[in-house]
Amino acid sequence: PGAGCVCVAAGxxxxxxxxxxxxxxxxxxxxxxxxxxxxxxxxxLRDFIGACLGFLTSRAADELxxxxxxxxxxxxxNGGALRAAARGSLVLLSAAAxxxxxxxxxxxxxxxxGLATEGHAALVAAAWDAAAAPLSRRLLAESIMAxxxxxxxxxxxxxxxxxxxxxxxAPFLQLKLCIEVGDPAGGSRKREVYxxxxxxxFFKFLAEMEKAKGVLDLITDG
Numbered sequence: 001p002g003a004g005c006v007c008v009a010a011g012x013x014x015x016x017x018x019x020x021x022x023x024x025x026x027x028x029x030x031x032x033x034x035x036x037x038x039x040x041x042x043x044x045l046r047d048f049i050g051a052c053l054g055f056l057t058s059r060a061a062d063e064l065x066x067x068x069x070x071x072x073x074x075x076x077x078n079g080g081a082l083r084a085a086a087r088g089s090l091v092l093l094s095a096a097a098x099x100x101x102x103x104x105x106x107x108x109x110x111x112x113x114g115l116a117t118e119g120h121a122a123l124v125a126a127a128w129d130a131a132a133a134p135l136s137r138r139l140l141a142e143s144i145m146a147x148x149x150x151x152x153x154x155x156x157x158x159x160x161x162x163x164x165x166x167x168x169x170a171p172f173l174q175l176k177l178c179i180e181v182g183d184p185a186g187g188s189r190k191r192e193v194y195x196x197x198x199x200x201x202f203f204k205f206l207a208e209m210e211k212a213k214g215v216l217d218l219i220t221d222g
Contacts, residue, residue, distance in 0.1 A: 017112060018105040019095035033088020035114035036081065042123060047071060048082075049124050052089045053131040056097065057138055096128065097139055100196060103129040136197060137205040150190060151178040173202045 037045060048071060055064040068086055072079045092113070096106050107125035115121045153176040177193040197205065 017109045018101055019092055019099055019109050021099060029084075030088050030091055031113050033085050034092065034110060035116075036085040037089070037115055037120060037124075038117045040117075040120070042119065044071070044075060045120055045123055046127065048085070049089065049127045052086055052093060053127060053135070056090065056093055057131065057134045059138075093128070097135045100136070100194075101128075103132075133197075133201045133204070136195060136201065137208060139195070149177060150180050152176070153178075171199050173197050173199060 037048070040048060051064060051067040051071070054067070055061070064086070068082050069079060071077070072082050092106075092109065096109070101109070103125040106128050107121045110121040110124055115124070155174050157172050157174060158170065173196070175195045175197070177195070179191055179193060180188050181191050
């Protein structure tokens with residue numbers, strides 16, 4: 001495989017995952033955690049993935065624990081097994097968010113990792129697609145808040161039609177953030193973060209940033 005893919009050993013076979021580019025090494029437990037999702041029925045999987053995506057958007061760990069406990073009680077499932085499945089799902093979904101995977105790319109990665117029950121990978125991919133906008137905004141906000149923004153570059157574009165998208169012509173905005181991040185030695189280094197949003201997603205993000213600025217101004221006033 002090329003340098004833009006990661007290999008996961010499974011019965012001697014090498015598998016390429018879009019969520020882990022650059023030759024990174026995935027958690028060896030990831031495949032087992034994703035395969036555990038095969039035991040869920042469609043409604044259970046929808047509720048479970050909804051809880052995971054909700055956590056990635058809100059970062060409310062207590063809320064995720066409570067939801068998993070509630071699901072385990074309702075299903076008569078082992079709490080430890082649910083938490084393990086959630087761990088693997090969060091590892092994959094977090095990586096997918098960082099790499100800005102499309103629904104079809106995530107569906108491919110899920111199938112590659114062993115999510116074989118009919119319709120399950122497509123169900124997760126659809127939930128992912130619906131949550132993509134708030135996840136992108138959260139990722140951008142965290143990058144800005146956690147690190148010093150050194151420079152920002154942007155450009156507009158228009159989508160072209162593809163095999164997956166039959167109609168083109170939709171405008172979008174590409175952002176390139178140059179941020180300064182700390183390193184373990186106490187120094188700093190610059191890192192570039194790339195994001196792509198539709199104009200509707202960008203204006204929603206801008207509104208959220210203006211609200212956050214208002215709160216900060218209120219706190220620091222006087």
